[in-house]
Structures are given as structure tokens and as C-alpha cells.
Amino acid sequence: MVHMEKSSTDTDMVAPPDRLRLQDVMVRYGDFLALDNINLAIRPGEFVSLLGPSGSGKSTILNVINGAAHPDGGRVFIDGRDVTAVPARERGLGMVFQNYALLPHMNVFDNIAFPLRIRHWPAERIRQAVTDILHRMGLEGFAHRKPRELSGGQQQRVGIARCLVYSPSIILMDEPLGALDKNMREQMQDEIKALHRATGATFVYVTHDQEEALNLSDRICLMNRGRIEQIGTPQEMYFTPVSEFTATFLGESNILAGRLVAENLFRSECGLSIHVVGRPDIPVGSHAKLLVRPEHVMCVAPAADIPNRFACIVENVNFVGGFIRVAVRGQGGGRLQFKTRAHNDYASLQIDSEIHLGWLASDTVLLPA
Amino acid sequence: MTTPAMTRDRTGALCTIGPAAVFMVGIVGIPLLYIFYVSFNGLHFSFYAYVTLLSSRLFFQSLWSTFETSILATVLSVLLGYPVAIHLARQSPRRRALMMILVLMPFWTSILVKSYAFTIILGRRGLINSALSYLVGHKVALPLLFNKFAVVIGMANYLVPFVIFPVLASLLAIDPALGRAATLMGAHPLRVFRQITLPLSLPGVIAGASSTFIISLGFFVVPALLGGRHDVMLANLVDFYTRETLDWSAAAAIGMCLLAIIGLCGVMAATLRKVRRA
Numbered sequence: 001m002v003h004m005e006k007s008s009t010d011t012d013m014v015a016p017p018d019r020l021r022l023q024d025v026m027v028r029y030g031d032f033l034a035l036d037n038i039n040l041a042i043r044p045g046e047f048v049s050l051l052g053p054s055g056s057g058k059s060t061i062l063n064v065i066n067g068a069a070h071p072d073g074g075r076v077f078i079d080g081r082d083v084t085a086v087p088a089r090e091r092g093l094g095m096v097f098q099n100y101a102l103l104p105h106m107n108v109f110d111n112i113a114f115p116l117r118i119r120h121w122p123a124e125r126i127r128q129a130v131t132d133i134l135h136r137m138g139l140e141g142f143a144h145r146k147p148r149e150l151s152g153g154q155q156q157r158v159g160i161a162r163c164l165v166y167s168p169s170i171i172l173m174d175e176p177l178g179a180l181d182k183n184m185r186e187q188m189q190d191e192i193k194a195l196h197r198a199t200g201a202t203f204v205y206v207t208h209d210q211e212e213a214l215n216l217s218d219r220i221c222l223m224n225r226g227r228i229e230q231i232g233t234p235q236e237m238y239f240t241p242v243s244e245f246t247a248t249f250l251g252e253s254n255i256l257a258g259r260l261v262a263e264n265l266f267r268s269e270c271g272l273s274i275h276v277v278g279r280p281d282i283p284v285g286s287h288a289k290l291l292v293r294p295e296h297v298m299c300v301a302p303a304a305d306i307p308n309r310f311a312c313i314v315e316n317v318n319f320v321g322g323f324i325r326v327a328v329r330g331q332g333g334g335r336l337q338f339k340t341r342a343h344n345d346y347a348s349l350q351i352d353s354e355i356h357l358g359w360l361a362s363d364t365v366l367l368p369a
Numbered sequence: 370m371t372t373p374a375m376t377r378d379r380t381g382a383l384c385t386i387g388p389a390a391v392f393m394v395g396i397v398g399i400p401l402l403y404i405f406y407v408s409f410n411g412l413h414f415s416f417y418a419y420v421t422l423l424s425s426r427l428f429f430q431s432l433w434s435t436f437e438t439s440i441l442a443t444v445l446s447v448l449l450g451y452p453v454a455i456h457l458a459r460q461s462p463r464r465r466a467l468m469m470i471l472v473l474m475p476f477w478t479s480i481l482v483k484s485y486a487f488t489i490i491l492g493r494r495g496l497i498n499s500a501l502s503y504l505v506g507h508k509v510a511l512p513l514l515f516n517k518f519a520v521v522i523g524m525a526n527y528l529v530p531f532v533i534f535p536v537l538a539s540l541l542a543i544d545p546a547l548g549r550a551a552t553l554m555g556a557h558p559l560r561v562f563r564q565i566t567l568p569l570s571l572p573g574v575i576a577g578a579s580s581t582f583i584i585s586l587g588f589f590v591v592p593a594l595l596g597g598r599h600d601v602m603l604a605n606l607v608d609f610y611t612r613e614t615l616d617w618s619a620a621a622a623i624g625m626c627l628l629a630i631i632g633l634c635g636v637m638a639a640t641l642r643k644v645r646r647a
Contacts, residue, residue, distance in 0.1 A: 066553055088552045095553045101546035105568050114564075115554035166554070 017080055019044040019202045020065065020170060025074035027060050027226075034060045036226040038074070044169070047196050047203040049213035051249070052223030058206045061223070062172055065204065066093055078170065094168030094201075098175040100159040102147040108134070108158050109143040115166045133161045153184040160192075164199065173205045177212065189215055210250050214238065222246055244367050247291045252323055252339050254297065256290040260366065266290050270330055275307040275361040287369035294323045294339035296363035299349075300356045309358035312336070317349050324349075328357070401628075408621035418618035422626065428606065432626075435602040438517060438592070439585035442524035446581050447574060449525060450532030454573075455566075457533070458540035472530050480527055484594040487523050488514060491595070519595035524588055531584065532577035539573030540566070579638070583631060603627050 020042040027035040035057045042048050050058035063069035064076060067088030075084045083091055102111050109130055116126045134140055137157045147155055156176055163171055177185040193216055196203050207213050213220045214234040222229040222237065230237060230246045241247040244255055258268035263284055266274045274290060282288050300309055312328035319342065326338045326349065338357060349355065408418055422428045453472070457465050475483065490496045491513035501509040513519060543566065551561045589604035603623055610620035
């Protein structure tokens with residue numbers, strides 16, 4: 001999950017000009033506000049994922065960028081040039097589609113040569129370029145196959161090859177791995193990551209799969225109901241979410257509702273007093289939410305010296321792979337569901353037995369209510 | 370070996386296509402056999418009807434006229450129907466359903482009535498000639514009626530929907546992402562049409578054109594009402610033999626010849642397709 005070579009944002013001396021910028025973009029479908037005041041700047045060579053549930057507006061952003069949707073307000077800039085009114089075919093973009101969008105009546109060679117023929121490249125140069133890209137994508141020997149004779153993974157490789165062959169500076173990907181099975185998805189993620197590094201192109205990647213976004217992106221732009229919920233590096237998004245939406249969308253989470261009663265003390269609705277790290281934008285006395293990631297919830301000894309330690313009765317245990325869900329009843333009678341990292345010991349958790357759960361104050365994140 | 374599942378399949382097939390099959394055998398198969406029998410003069414077996422036809426100039430003239438008219442009507446129908454199909458394919462499903470009713474509306478009127486309507490539109494003193502006379506200020510009488518032009522117009526008027534529907538079906542089967550992808554790669558709309566829309570809709574065009582052509586070959590009312598003396602088609606010739614000369618054998622033989630020619634066309638088309646596939 002950690003890929004330090006990519007988080008170079010803090011070492012950049014001077015910010016280079018934006019490759020792509022959306023300014024106050026608004027899109028309305030009838031009464032439905034599909035995009036509400038979107039401001040997004042993407043630097044050259046960056047890999048930005050647009051992540052969000054379906055209907056959150058992530059695909060609409062892509063359509064605004066590629067010219068398929070016209071914003072009802074705001075502007076789109078590519079390399080500083082206002083392209084809001086420029087037709088799709090003149091924006092010089094590349095795009096990879098979820099369902100590949102290969103031309104079914106043409107073979108692999110002609111599909112990849114298609115954008116080059118539009119550009120009137122001489123035949124010999126086209127042959128060379130297509131041969132090179134086929135080699136690079138591991139598609140040698142498939143040049144004369146029709147798309148329907150290829151597997152899903154191979155078809156998407158052709159789709160990517162067709163996009164890379166004319167070296168667009170911005171490559172848009174609309175859930176490119178959505179139609180592939182899990183193993184193929186993981187393999188293709190690595191390939192896409194390698195291609196991003198090798199080409200240096202700017203990637204805008206739409207997905208609803210948080211793992212894909214976390215793994216691939218320099219920055220993630222999380223969408224919620226037509227707005228940008230949060231934008232940041234995968235680490236920022238995961239460890240310092242600004243809202244409950246981000247906290248629950250990325251990774252597994254335990255969320256407690258309550259009130260901040262002192263600068264570093266949170267009282268949950270179920271009566272727990274929890275030591276936390278305060279946040280300047282959440283004043284003492286206000287309602288708030290508290291996030292504790294499952295991997296930070298520990299099963300501790302009754303006498304453990306830890307600021308947040310609670311005795312409770314196990315009501316139910318669900319083992320769901322990487323983590324387990326424990327339903328517990330607190331001393332005050334309040335019921336809680338806790339997700340915690342799966343471990344062999346938990347197999348011995350007995351229903352109705354008393355356990356002590358605990359976590360560090362530094363592992364809590366306060367969120368606005 | 371017959372498994373219960375196979376028995377069930379067979380029962381299902383019998384129930385679903387059985388009635389139509391019985392009906393078709395009854396109203397097409399058996400009469401066709403009878404026509405075949407009549408064409409060889411029934412009990413007094415003889416080739417004379419075929420010999421008469423093959424030595425008749427009128428037969429070959431009508432045969433030629435039938436094919437010429439059918440090809441022209443087919444081409445005109447495709448040219449008129451294809452853009453309509455394109456337009457329909459671009460509408461929202463709701464709007465498209467409404468517009469498809471409009472496309473089918475001409476079928477609510479008998480072809481006989483529509484052909485009479487064309488005599489009013491195309492006649493010497495018809496709508497078009499009157500309008501033109503009014504516009505240019507003196508009498509215009511373009512020969513629009515009782516010729517091949519009128520026949521082709523009248524036939525295409527009836528046939529266009531037979532092109533629109535199969536073409537529309539193949540247009541709707543084209544993934545809209547293909548056009549978007551090509552546009553993003555820099556393709557002009559004309560290139561998108563030429564290299565994507567047209568080739569991918571060709572199966573619909575071929576299906577529409579062949580059914581239009583086959584329907585055309587049997588046209589009777591339109592050439593009878595809108596055509597001239599030289600626009601006799603085979604169906605009119607059949608009518609002539611059955612009603613004027615009462616030579617049923619010759620009439621039946623014409624039918625058999627037409628059927629044989631269409632059958633031959635079908636076999637040729639199928640072979641061509643196989644050769645192209647290989």
C-alpha cells in the first residue's frame with residue numbers, strides 16, 4: 001500500500017502549470033445536479049483517480065473533460081487553454097473504456113492503427129508503431145485476430161494500446177478493469193501502474209473500487225453527490241479523512257457518534273469516554289463523530305495500561321476474512337459493533353464472555369458530525 | 370436415446386411452432402405443389418407451358434421489367450429508408466417508439482387506396498403538375514404517371530418500412546461507445562459514419578434490401594394502376610394468362626419460373642457469404 005516513490009508532492013519546489021483544470025464546473029440533468037461547483041487541478045504526469053459510488057458524478061467529470069457532456073457552468077482548461085467549447089475530437093485526449101469500445105469489424109492491427117490513420121501517418125510508420133506497441137503490451141501474434149477472438153484482458157490491452165499509440169498527453173480511463181475478473185484486475189493494475197511510470201502521461205482514472213484507487217493513484221478525488229468530498233494522496237485519505245463519508249468509503253471503519261466534551265475527550269452516545277486528538281475546526285462542546293480503524297482496535301488484558309480501555313460483553317462474532325465483527329454490550333448497556341483485525345485468538349471469543357477492548361488516542365480521528 | 374428433457378423440448382417446440390407450421394403447409398405448401406402440378410398441365414403431362422413461355426417475347430420483357438423495377442424500387446427504398454433509420458436510432462427510446470408508429474402508419478391504408486392516391490398526385494392534372502403550372506405561370510404536364518417512374522415511386526412508398534426496421538435494429542446494436550471512442554481519437558463524423566456506422570449496419574441493409582427485393586418481384590397492384598403498357602411485371606402477366614387467355618398452365622409456369630429464379634438468387638447469396646467467410 002505504501003509507495004513512497006510517488007508521494008513527491010512535498011518535495012516539489014515550484015508547482016508546474018496544470019495539465020488539466022476544471023473551474024467551477026456545474027452539470028445539471030433536469031432537476032438533478034450531477035456536478036456542483038467542481039474545482040479540480042491535475043498536474044502533468046499525475047495519476048488521479050475519481051472515486052465514488054455510482055451516481056456520485058465521477059463519470060460526469062470524465063465526460064466534461066472529454067467533451068461528451070457540456071457543463072452548464074464553469075470552464076475546462078487543458079494546458080492552460082480554455083477547451084470548454086472545443087469539440088471532443090480536437091481535444092487530443094486518449095480514452096480507455098470499460099467495455100473496451102474496440103471496433104468489432106476490424107482486426108487488432110487496424111483497431112490500433114485507427115487513430116494513426118486519422119492522423120494520416122504514412123503506412124510504414126503506422127506498421128512500425130503498431131508492431132512496437134503490440135510488443136510492449138504482450139500482444140505479438142494477435143495482430144490479425146478480431147476483438148471477439150480475444151479474452152477480456154487481451155481486449156483491454158488492445159484498448160490501452162490503441163490509446164497509447166498516438167501518445168496523448170492525457171489518458172482518461174473509465175472503469176477500465178470493471179469487466180474483468182479479480183485476478184486479471186490485479187494483474188492489469190500493475191500493468192497500468194507501470195505504463196503510467198513509463199509514459200509519463202497524465203492519467204485520470206474513474207473507479208468505484210477503493211482498492212484500485214488506493215493502489216494506483218498519486219491523488220484520489222472522492223466524489224459524493226456531485227461534489228468533491230475530499231481530494232488527497234491515498235495515505236491522507238485513509239489516515240486523515242475529513243468526513244464520515246471518506247472514512248467509511250475508504251477502508252473499514254468504526255464510527256461512534258457523540259460530543260467533544262473537552263479538548264481531548266470525547267463522550268460517545270453510548271456513554272464511553274474516549275481520549276482523542278483534538279481538531280481545531282471542531283470546538284469543544286460540539287457534536288462530532290469518532291473514527292477508529294479496525295486494525296487499531298485491540299483486545300487487551302483487563303489491567304492493560306492504555307487510555308482507552310473498555311470492558312464489554314460479547315454478543316456476537318462474525319468472521320469475515322481479513323477482520324472480524326464483534327457485537328458487544330458496554331457496561332452502560334449501550335450496544336456497539338466493532339470491527340477488528342482478524343487474529344487466531346479471536347476464534348476463542350465466547351459469546352457472553354467479558355472482554356476488554358482498547359485503542360490509542362493517537363489512533364482516533366475526530367470527524368464533524 | 371431420448372431423455373425426458375428432450376421430450377419436453379420437443380413438446381415445447383410442437384406447441385410453439387406447430388400451429389404456424391401446419392398453417393403454412395396448408396396455405397402455402399399444398400397450393401404451391403398444386404401450381405407445380407398445373408404448370409405441367411396436370412394429368413396430361415406436358416412441357417408446353419414452359420415451351421410457350423420460353424418462346425414468348427412478352428415473358429422475357431416482363432421478366433426483365435420485373436427485375437429492373439424491383440432493383441430500382443429496392444435501391445430507392447434503401448436510399449430513403451437508411452437516413453430515417455439513422456434518425457430513429459438517435460432518438461430516446463420513448464420518442465423512437467412514437468416515431469416507429471408513424472413509420473408503420475402507411476400500412477393502415479390499403480395499397481390499392483395508396484396507389485389511387487398516387488394517380489391524384491402524379492397525374493397530368495395532378496397535384497405536382499398543377500403546382501408547377503402555378504409556379505411557372507403556364508401549363509406544365511410532366512409525364513409522371515403510367516410509367517416506370519410512377520411504379521418505382523409507388524413501390525418504394527410501400528417498401529421503405531421494410532428497410533427501416535432491419536437497418537434500425539443493426540444500428541441500435543452498435544455500441545455507442547464506438548463512435549465516442551473514434552471521436553476522441555480525432556475522427557470526423559464522416560469518418561465515423563464511413564468506417565464504423567456504415568460497415569456495422571450493413572447486415573441490416575442487406576436483410577432489408579433482400580426482403581424488399583423479394584417483395585418487389587411479386588408486386589401486382591402498383592404496376593397495374595401506376596404503370597404503363599411497357600411496365601408489365603410478372604404478376605400482371607400471371608393475371609393476364611388467368612383472366613384473359615384462361616391459360617392456367619402458363620400462369621402456373623410463370624410462378625414456377627419466378628420461384629426458381631428467387632431460389633437461385635438465395636443459393637447464390639448463401640454461397641457468396643460462405644466464400645467470403647472462408
